[in-house]
Amino acid sequence: MIPERTLARLKNIVGVGNYLDSPEDKIAYSYDGTPLLRQLPEAILIPRSVAHISQILKLANEEKFSVVPRGSGSGLSGGSIPVENSVVLLTNHWNKILEIDRANLTAWVEPGVITGQIHSAVEEVGLFYPPDPGSSTICTIGGNVAENAGGLRGLKYGVTKNYVMGIEVVLPSGEVILTGGKSVKDVAGYNLKDFFVGSEGTLGVFTRILLKLLPKPDTSRTMLVYYDKISDAADSVSDIIASKITPAALEFLDRTTIKCVEEYAHLGLPTSIESLLMIEADGRSSVVDEDIATIRSICARHKALEIRIAVDDEDASKLRSARKVAFSALARVRPTTILEDATVPRSEVARMLDIINRIAASHALLFGNFGHAGDGNLHPTCLTDERDKNEIHRAEKAFDEIFNAAVNLGGTITGEHGTGLAKKQFFEKVAGPAQIDMMRKIKGVIDPNAVLNPGKIFSLSPKCEGTMPRTQEQIKKYLDMGAYS
């Protein structure tokens, strides 16, 4: 419990209208997009200036409470879920695009700008911000930077970290630094900027972000390809890459996902097929036409049942939505949707999908699989019910096996969602003690009182691990509480 006196000081810093602590508010900020995890904060703060954030963190060091930064709360690894003895620090109201610099192809934005709004704003002036997480209509750029969010265009364009040129950060001490800038090349000192990207709110609070932009591609074409066998889809993907084409998107859906998408969105997808690829090529029209023709012939060679190429923008947006709505469509089937992002080298996608299906079957679980086939970033999604403790337990076991398999194939437990609370016990198993130790030490010197989002990614101390909230324990506690019932 944070003492009343301290809460009063916090209220005094941000002002009474920017301080929330009603039971309803606390419940609203007790969870994020991650299933099964929930913890009440002691208050919610709406800082109005960099100085507010700085003062809040200084007070946290003095009074030993924790601060959990939060954008839209759309994260899928528990990064913005409150920890014990914590206040939530909102940044989603800092939602201005401050500058679009057309000479240097950059944009200064506040952390609370919705990613999709950045897309629209820069495209209006002929520029392009490539990262497009599935949640782009609701997530904030600050959250994207904190989680190093990926998205559909990762294969060709990379992920958020490839587009962050500078960050203004309030450090856990309350000090403010500006790291990076508009120079395309900058190697002065250690690369702090890229270290903040993906640090999941544990090393600093971002108050301004400088993004790199590209010229907007002249044109883009979208196609759907249907297959009877997943291996044919996988072979198509390998051959497309081998033919030197790098599509802007190269996404797949399995049968369960296709069925759910069709029931949800009525796009006219055949529900009997085993697999579907959504492929998008962009760039100069002459090249895009060439690429689409080559891709079409590769897919045909690998026994595609049908190839649908969008005839216009509206049609393209319809085809694209087959992939875009996958999560929402799956989420309707059963009360609890556990969406993961086990990732493997591109060459191992078919093998990994096979392993996931065998693991799901062996635990009698319903899985839908979709994801970024082109970059090996899969989304095995367990459709379950958190009230069924036995099934949840089986799901936990299944994901444990899936993450192990991904790591054994040279992959990772998370390609774009982050580790947060949801995957820290897996992370600690796979990262090895020397790396975890190095991360702990860095966290320890930058945030010696562990005021900023402590216990996310890894437990702060291997010795008192048992005293930190852990996912499995939290799940049990949570289920025992009968929450969401």
Added chain:
Amino acid sequence: MIPERTLARLKNIVGVGNYLDSPEDKIAYSYDGTPLLRQLPEAILIPRSVAHISQILKLANEEKFSVVPRGSGSGLSGGSIPVENSVVLLTNHWNKILEIDRANLTAWVEPGVITGQIHSAVEEVGLFYPPDPGSSTICTIGGNVAENAGGLRGLKYGVTKNYVMGIEVVLPSGEVILTGGKSVKDVAGYNLKDFFVGSEGTLGVFTRILLKLLPKPDTSRTMLVYYDKISDAADSVSDIIASKITPAALEFLDRTTIKCVEEYAHLGLPTSIESLLMIEADGRSSVVDEDIATIRSICARHKALEIRIAVDDEDASKLRSARKVAFSALARVRPTTILEDATVPRSEVARMLDIINRIAASHALLFGNFGHAGDGNLHPTCLTDERDKNEIHRAEKAFDEIFNAAVNLGGTITGEHGTGLAKKQFFEKVAGPAQIDMMRKIKGVIDPNAVLNPGKIFSLSPKCEGTMPRTQEQIKKYLDMGAYS
């Protein structure tokens, strides 16, 4: 002085044939590509295994001496110059390309492979490793990763860090970690991998590096454009970028550099012009032809005196060499060449060049300027004579003013060479105490006994700054020694 007993233990670790300590050897390893700096090591070690490196670092912690890793020694900021009480650890004999994975577009390489050999090896199988530092025929990939080297293709393709997918690192403690892997997306834990890139040998010794490759562009075309006025060249650059073209290279040379290049390489360059652009476009032939035509008309509009487009590969290589030999050509003019890499946002290139010329004139110094116009990474190069103490002093003052101007224009003191010893006093001025403090703290927890390349980038402690070797003091000491005379 490292005690004889400790040196004997080192000799025992690597074996007698892998231990050098003759006066000639010590002199050969007392300097790198950086002018004005030199320090004798106490021995030179040629480790034959990861275990050797690990044992050397463990002994360093025990016996409190320093270890300075070194590849080809072609660095331009003093990163591989020995420090007091140190041994040099060579990695340039670890020169095998271990694997080229065509399905995942990756290559595992040892740190001592020459960058140019990576280019050739991957191009033979239709792949492409874009970073191409000016020294690519002599520098090692390990050094490139340690310095986050740039090069001519930075504008379109980025720098070394954009192509490092994994690193095997021996930490200062002697522990070995493997960070990153073949997954294109990986956000598990803090981004240690990218933090090692550009850490200038101060945080770990790299023993294996996993590189990202691209499909090799179908074609490439090269052109030279001559101008009467630098501002016309700068306007051409801005308009090329604004027209949504991203050339593979967009380089410039000023009059002094052009004259030196022509005298050195006899390429038929007119020596009366003020400025020259070397432009290269690559990709699909249809697009490249289109781009070259657009670029030609933009340059013509900005009063280009002549536009030479290469007719074949041999001709292209000749035109490219106008830029490639710039450093060597300038280096012939006077005994000492101080090549710097002050970098500004692309929009400030013309202004920065003007400032450099004014600063050079005000200190009565001869400067040649060339560099990467497309990404703002300039190479102001002072042609001087280290025996002339007064002139060297003026050069120091000039660079101080140049770095300040770059930072004032939103730029940085180093775009691709690193900070090392040569620029640490400037870095400490511009980075601000909070950032330096954070870097010091991270160095301190990862390398608590400061065994690995200490005093590079920043002084280890602000309190004993005076006791650390500093560039200006070193220069004085060095000049007093009459070295190189």
